[in-house]
Amino acid sequence: MFKKVLVAEDLDSISITVIQVLEDLKIPTIDHVKYCDDALIKIKMGIKNNEPYDLLISDLSFKTDHRETNISSGEELIEALNKVQPDIKKIVFSIEDKSYRIKSLFNEHGINAYVSKGRNSINELKTAIGRTFKNEERILSSDLSFNFNDKSFIEIESYDISILKLLAQGYILDSISNEFKALSITPNGPSSIEKRINKLKIYFKANNNVHLIAIAKDFGLV
Template sequence: MFKKVVVAEDLDSITVAVNQTLQSLKVQEIQHAKYCDDALLKIKKALLDNQPYDLLITDLSFKADHRKVKMYTGEDLIEAIKKIQPNIKVVVYSIEDKSFRIKSLFENLNIDAYINKGRKSIGELKTAIKTITKEDHKYISPQMAHLLQDKVIHEIDNFDIQLIKQLSLGTSLEEMETIFKDLEIKPNSKSAIEKRLGKLKDYFKAKNTVHLIAIAKDLGIA
């Protein structure tokens, strides 16, 4: 079982529930942070003291207030921590339900578990923590597991993400051709972009470009 855990969460009620769960699992040291910046500082200090944390539990969204911070999201925090402590286990505990964003957490940030906050989520959190103590074991809330099996989501690549992002900004295909060339994104011809746009509309069964952007936003792509 994990011995040293840091929890990044800005809601006291959630923090209390997570803390009780960790105590029930006999975790020896539990630290809390309401800001991503503070969580990163705790991780850095623990590494300097040669007493690293075993596990990070973090939300994805943190409410902005009067304090100026460098990191605003759980993704920013995870990415920063993985650069200095790649082997730390990470559990994301969030209300986020957008399939592409969740898929990205596992594939791009290499998280170990994703818990969707809800009525049964504390029980799932306990199960997840037990599960990921085993080597190469991952966990995702059962009601979310189907999201990672979505074939359409697995067809989307970085080119598609950039294309949809530019469409959401109101960029024309002519302007996109220039932007892609400047960013050295290939293929970058207008015809290639038009062809990929048509492919995306087919994938998502979108009636038009506006409909495609709306669907992409629902999935967390745009």
């Protein structure tokens, strides 16, 4: 079983539950942080001291407060973690249920398991930890059901997500073009972006841009 586990969770009631699960599994070293910045610091210190963590359990959402942070979400934490310790096992424990976002956590960030917070989450988390330790892949809690091989979202690229996010923020076509040029994102011409937006509207069967944004939000794309 895992020897050293880090829990990143800002709600005490949830972290107590997660820690209890880990204690039941006889994990020797369990550390808990409420901020993603602190989690990354602990990960780096573990590596520096030659005592690395072998599992991270993290929420996705962290509430903002008086403290300024560089990393504000579990997804950003995992992305940063992959740069310093890519081989660490990663379990996400969250209420998020959007299939696209969950799939992207597996496909783009290499998480090992996803457990949704719910009525049976304690047993689900315990099972996920055990299966992750056995190197099983793409572990999903039983209350979530979708096919990883479903091609529904394969055509949606990061380029499309960038367009949708800017549309959701109220950017007009020329503004998106200027933003893409500043970020060296191509294609960045207004006509190319407009064609892509029209393609997205057809893909999602959206009547207009407002409808498109609403659908994108429902799917967790923005």
